[in-house]
Amino acid sequence: MIRILNTPGCGTGGKEFCTTVDTLTHREPHSMLAAMFSGRHTVCKESEKGYVFIDRDGKHFRHILNWLRDGVAPIFNLSDLERVELLREAEYYQLLGLVDRINEVLNKKEDEQMDPDFTRGDIIKCVQHAYAVGGRVRLIGVNLSGLDLSKLHLSLPHMGVDFSLACLKNVNFSCANLHLARFQVN
Structure with a gap:
């Protein structure tokens, strides 16, 4: 002992x-x-x-x-x-x-803890709605980790989707249109 x-x-x-x-x-x-x-x-x-x-x-x-x-x-x-x-x-x-x-x-x-705040479908609806009403898509600071956003058109006339300060860990943007998209980090 x-x-x-x-x-x-x-x-x-x-x-x-x-x-x-x-x-x-x-x-x-x-x-x-x-x-x-x-x-x-x-x-x-x-x-x-x-x-x-x-x-x-x-x-x-x-x-x-x-x-x-x-x-x-x-x-x-x-x-x-x-x-x-x-x-x-x-x-x-x-x-x-x-x-x-x-x-x-x-x-x-x-x-x-990395569950995203939105689904791929939610993002598509946001972009479609913004396009229809001439608005913007601001995903500032949201958690999108792990989402498959591949092949999506994330560009609107005269502006892109604003991903500033968003958590984009393991997001798949392959073949997505990110023209004018904003990715500001801290």
Whole structure:
């Protein structure tokens, strides 16, 4: 049994964790924790109780231990800030499996947030209406990420569609008529 402190000395507000060498070395055998407790290195123990001091914030260490025990961490239950903090700790301890899992969740969340504000059909209707009434199409600051706007006529008489400050991540404009279209960025 190993006792880990995140603050030197007892009773100073630190957190104490108890685990086994097998837990620290089995799931992620190439991690810093596995290297520390593999027996290849001398680990400095504090006091007669055998505490090992690790100079890190202990806030997420229980998640680290749960990951090492059973491959599960409550990533979906954490706030964005807590996910980033846990990612930082996982990177520090070189827990590549946990790093990959957290990045999957962060990337999925980012993809979900990238739902466009309009559909291809909505854009076509806007352009047709503006053309019919002699108006403009201003898509300033809207999210159009991932839309297929290929082969669309996005030019109006004397002006084009205004895409200024719009999110255009992965928009397909291939073969679209963008004559006079405006793409102002910050």
